[in-house]
Amino acid sequence: MFVSARSDYALRAMLAVAAAGGGDGDGDRAGELVKAASLAEVQGIPLSFLQGILLDLRRAGLLHSHRGADGGYALTRPPHEITVGDVLRAVGGSLTTVRGLPAERADYHGVAAGLTDVWLAVHGAIATVVDSTTLANLLTQPQTPTTP
Secondary structure, three states: OOOHHHHHHHHHHHHHHHOOOOOOOOOOOOOOOHHHHHHHHOOOHHHHHHHHHHHHHHHHOOEEOOOOOOEEEEOOOHHHHHHHHHHHHHHHHOOOEOOOOOOOOOOOHHHOHHHHHHHHHHHHHHHHHHHHOOOHHHHHOOOOOOOO
């Protein structure tokens, strides 16, 4: 599994929105709406790159966007219902690729035929981890102090 900058940024943005209380999934505005510029600044993500990521997350149904001076982004569901896998698939597609194709499409013949099973097992192991880890799980992890 290769974790791209896009995937890393998407997860960091989703965690920041969740930590700010950015929505609880029931459609009300109980949590704070988080502005893209604020996310970019706090997380050290180029704003133009982040805007494309936020669009993908909105299209995938993980974020709501609210326009206007008081606008911003909020989660569509509570953090305990959004998994790392949901976010990764929203911005990157397949979790595991072999030569640019989903692991399920890897096809080998002869002595290499067993590689298909290896790639599928790797894919399954990754899916198990990312699909059982929620944003809420990550937010409750002890935070390590940053070093100056």
